[in-house]
Amino acid sequence: MPIHPHSDDEGEALDLQNTRVQKRARCSGHDDNEGLGESSSNEQSSQSQMDFWFHDGDIVLAIERMLVRVHKRVLSRSHVWDDMLEIPQPSYIETYDGLPLVKLYGDTANDWLSLLRWLYNDRQFYTSPSASHFPTLSGALRLSTKYDFPALRTWCITRLLTLWPPLSLVPSLSSTPPLPHALAITLARQTDVPEILPAAFYSLATLKWRNAADGGNAHEVLSPGDLRRVILGREALQELIDEFRSTLDDSPSTLAASDPHYTCKTVLERRWRKAFKDGIGSSNGNGVCVLRTLQEMMIENLEEACDGHLRWHRELARERMEKVVDAVPRMFML
Incomplete structure (x- = not known):
């Protein structure tokens, strides 16, 4: 029967x-x-x-x-x-x-x-x-x-939530072994587990696909709608990273080159440009490069920067990390 x-x-x-x-x-x-x-x-x-x-x-x-x-x-x-x-x-x-x-x-x-x-x-x-x-x-x-x-x-x-946790916890995850993000998205759709979708979409979008990581077969696993979400979310995330790399609009007031704090500002600007110079998927294909980089900047110690500028640098990293976490569901239309 x-x-x-x-x-x-x-x-x-x-x-x-x-x-x-x-x-x-x-x-x-x-x-x-x-x-x-x-x-x-x-x-x-x-x-x-x-x-x-x-x-x-x-x-x-x-x-x-x-x-x-x-x-x-x-x-x-x-x-x-x-x-x-x-x-x-x-x-x-x-x-x-x-x-x-x-x-x-x-x-x-x-x-x-x-x-x-x-x-x-x-x-x-x-x-x-x-x-x-x-x-x-x-x-x-x-x-x-x-x-x-x-x-x-x-x-x-x-x-599953230990593998694809809330986005604020993603930076603390190990990047090995690589996770099947596309399969996780499909599983979440099949079994009604939307809690893992933000981390899974974000991680899949930040992979370096040409390295034959999970992104390499995403088109075979994902529905057309979810594949479109990955593409649009990746583009939106890249635009945000470009903003981080090229602008420090919230920096301390403009300083003259002769000011002793001018060097601090120059060091921090160079740090931000270097952190995101290669864009999405630039770290090693581990799917957590953006949030992990911001988390590292929140706690790092830059000897060339004064205490005041270093505090500003760490606070800016925290604010931008919160911005990414808040924006991801909208970026991927979740």
């Missing part, structure tokens, strides 16, 4: 970690990690499938080329699944080894493996390093949204 379910209620994880696998499923697994280089071997896929082939399972799920034999009571922790399993069945239904066979169209095997690992041992799932890898995280979020497992969905969103 094919099922195309949707989400409508809540679910929780159930820990059945002591249940043992007794039988191998008949079909090999199929891997799909969204082009991120995470594909498993056939042996690994078969082992993953065996992990969820329980001798006392009472329902068989078919996802792509993978079969798993699991427990209705586990699936029923989601009211979506509980409602589906309560629907009266016709006299003839597809079976596998004498059990109901449910074919899940539109889902992927890898997404289901993420969900099942959480369902059968949520504590182990939460502490596993692989749970924070984007393919696992995105799969868990898709299915927790589709089938309404709110605890898992909340955890996934919390993890």
Whole structure:
């Protein structure tokens, strides 16, 4: 019986970690990690499938080329699944080894493996390093949204917000490993997580695309509307950077060349021009160059500048960082 379910209620994880696998499923697994280089071997896929082939399972799920034999009571922790399993069945239904066979169209095997690992041992799932890898995280979020497992969905969103946080926190992020910003935008649209969009759009727009970073395949991943947002936002951000580089209109009053503070002003003007001389994506393609540069300027110590001018320099960097953070949602029409 094919099922195309949707989400409508809540679910929780159930820990059945002591249940043992007794039988191998008949079909090999199929891997799909969204082009991120995470594909498993056939042996690994078969082992993953065996992990969820329980001798006392009472329902068989078919996802792509993978079969798993699991427990209705586990699936029923989601009211979506509980409602589906309560629907009266016709006299003839597809079976596998004498059990109901449910074919899940539109889902992927890898997404289901993420969900099942959480369902059968949520504590182990939460502490596993692989749970924070984007393919696992995105799969868990898709299915927790589709089938309404709110605890898992909340955890996934919390993890995503550590990768794509509020813009004011973006400068403190590590630039390695590179993040799949375009995939994150698509995931946020699919699963209704708009909180990560400003950081994801900003980071994608500030990449040096010719380095074959995430921007290199953005046109294949993003919708036409979101691709247009990236382009327009990048242009608007570049205009703002040009302003930072070429003008210091808020600087202390004009000084004569003979004034001892004239050197301070010259040093600071040179610092601002140098900081943004190459424009968008000029740092190393890490997607945080603009905000990170401004954050560095807020705390740096320039020995050639007097205390008064240095305080002005740091305050100007703070004001302009706030300006960028405030402007990004408008730049990308979010």
